[in-house]
Amino acid sequence: MAVDSRRERAIYASDPRQSRGRRYDEPASPSRNAFRRDCDRIIHSAAFRRLAHKTQVFVYHEGDHYRTRLTHTLEVAQIARSLARALGLDEDLAEALALAHDLGHPPFGHAGERALDECLAGYGGFDHNVQALRIVTDLERRYAGFNGLNLSWETLEGLVKHNGPLVDRSGAGVGRYARQGAPAPIIAYSRIQDLELWTYASAEAQAAALSDDIAYDTHDIDDGLRADLFTLEDISEVPLVGNILNEIDAKHPRIEPARRVHETMRVLITRMIEDVIGETGRRAAMLNPRSVAEVRDAPRPLVAFSPAMEKADREIKAFLYPRMYRHDRVIRVMADAEGVVRGLFAHYTQTPADLPEEWSEGIDTSDASSRSRRIAEYIAGMTDRYALIEHSKYFKATPELR
Numbered sequence: 001m002a003v004d005s006r007r008e009r010a011i012y013a014s015d016p017r018q019s020r021g022r023r024y025d026e027p028a029s030p031s032r033n034a035f036r037r038d039c040d041r042i043i044h045s046a047a048f049r050r051l052a053h054k055t056q057v058f059v060y061h062e063g064d065h066y067r068t069r070l071t072h073t074l075e076v077a078q079i080a081r082s083l084a085r086a087l088g089l090d091e092d093l094a095e096a097l098a099l100a101h102d103l104g105h106p107p108f109g110h111a112g113e114r115a116l117d118e119c120l121a122g123y124g125g126f127d128h129n130v131q132a133l134r135i136v137t138d139l140e141r142r143y144a145g146f147n148g149l150n151l152s153w154e155t156l157e158g159l160v161k162h163n164g165p166l167v168d169r170s171g172a173g174v175g176r177y178a179r180q181g182a183p184a185p186i187i188a189y190s191r192i193q194d195l196e197l198w199t200y201a202s203a204e205a206q207a208a209a210l211s212d213d214i215a216y217d218t219h220d221i222d223d224g225l226r227a228d229l230f231t232l233e234d235i236s237e238v239p240l241v242g243n244i245l246n247e248i249d250a251k252h253p254r255i256e257p258a259r260r261v262h263e264t265m266r267v268l269i270t271r272m273i274e275d276v277i278g279e280t281g282r283r284a285a286m287l288n289p290r291s292v293a294e295v296r297d298a299p300r301p302l303v304a305f306s307p308a309m310e311k312a313d314r315e316i317k318a319f320l321y322p323r324m325y326r327h328d329r330v331i332r333v334m335a336d337a338e339g340v341v342r343g344l345f346a347h348y349t350q351t352p353a354d355l356p357e358e359w360s361e362g363i364d365t366s367d368a369s370s371r372s373r374r375i376a377e378y379i380a381g382m383t384d385r386y387a388l389i390e391h392s393k394y395f396k397a398t399p400e401l402r
Contacts, residue, residue: 010088012289012302014202020153023137023193024146034152035092041149042099045142047135048073051102053383055109055337056223067219069102069109075219076101079211079273080204086277087303089204096151097158097208104131106380107387108337108401110325115341116376123369130183131380132159137189139377141358157195158205160186164301166197199296206303207276213305214272217316218265224324225261232261238319240312244268275309282306336399340391341379347394348375354394 016033029037042048051070067075077098084094105128106112116126136159137148151159160166166182168174173181181187182197190197200206221241224230236242244267248260255263280303287302289295295302305313324330349372352360359378363371382390384401392398 007086007088010203010284012203012284012292012295013088014090014093014154014204014292016090016092016152022150022152024150026145026150033092035090035096035155038096038149038151038155039092039099041151042096042103042136045103045135045140045149047103047140047381048099050381050383051105053385054105054107055112055384056220067223069105072215072219073099073102075215076208076211079214079269080208083207083211083273083276083303084204086273087203087207087280089207093154093158093202093204094207094211096155097162097205098211100132100136100151100155100159101162101208101212102128102132103135104128104133104380106131106341107382107384108334108341111334111337112341112380112387115338116345116380119342119345120372120376123372124184125180126376126380127183128380129160130185131377133186133189134377135381139381153193153195154202154204156193158201158208160195161197161199161201162205162209164201165199169198171198196296200298200301201296202292203280203295203302206301210276210303210305213313214269214276217272217313217320218268220320220324221268221316222261222265224320229327229329230323232264234323235316235319238312238315240271240309240315241268244271272305272309272313275306276303279304279306279309333401336401337384340387340399340401343395344379344387344391345372345375348378 014035016035019034028034032040048070051073052068054069056067056069056072077095080094080098081091083089084091106116106126108115113126113128120126133156135148136151136156140148143150163175165174166177166186173179177183186195186197189195221235225232225235232245236245241264244264245260248255248263248267252260252263283300283302283304287294287298289298289302304310348355352363352365352371352375355363355375355378359374363374365371379387388398388401
């Protein structure tokens, strides 16, 4: 008999009927709630389509089966919906946040982000979360009545705060923003629509953030195995993965290698999801939130891994860091990719007339900060392929990134 994993709606779930609305008033959709409408707008955006040709870890032409930003995003969305369903949360809001969470990533993955951050070192740096907010509130130019996608307050809040508060009640930066403060563009936008940067985001945003972690861990293992950067036996040194492999081998002693890999990833995803469900239930019993506002004001996240799974998550990342993210082959390619981004930035800084008209129009060449930010936003919107094409226009040699 099939088991329905859908729980009764949690009292602290976000309710699209109680949304705080959009920056620009619009008539309600007769067929979609506010959060479903956000999902649809994100999916139909140009920035979402570009994710198909942006790197996750490997560059786009390394092989047809490696993750891109788009396939990663879809996997995160699937996990987020599963978690939301099991926890009694709003599935549409969780999906919207999963779909939007990587919109701000530049070409060439974290290599591109590092390069743009260096290029903007004197002007506040580059942050892909800031870029995602800029895309959905201004840079998408599709609608007649406004710039951006005019998403609901809850989606914008979750996009900015899915990893927790950015500031304390006094406005001082916390966490990763403790030293330099929260990014100026987020502070500026929050003056227009107060995103309450000192609180946690909704439970749906917290679920989407953990879904990103689950997808990263499992699917980067899968891609690393496919690229022969390590073997299943290598990663079995991580206790959680080793235990899963022992279970699989005991149950299926003659399983084919490819199926063994897939079964390992499938069980790992399931274990991590089930852990979040169990830990969130325990925290809900302790915190007893009676509304989404009480989730935001709680002293710690409601949706979380257990301490044991947090440890396993750290162990997986510690394994992947030297063997995948810092592997000689990946480092060499990413160093070349960083050079492409820095080269493009330097060229457009010296010759802003080479920017497309819609990007060069209105640039104040005497204001180095706004000019540099505009150039970085243009480059951040490029796909891997387009960045290489543009680089080849202005430089004698463009790396093949292989």
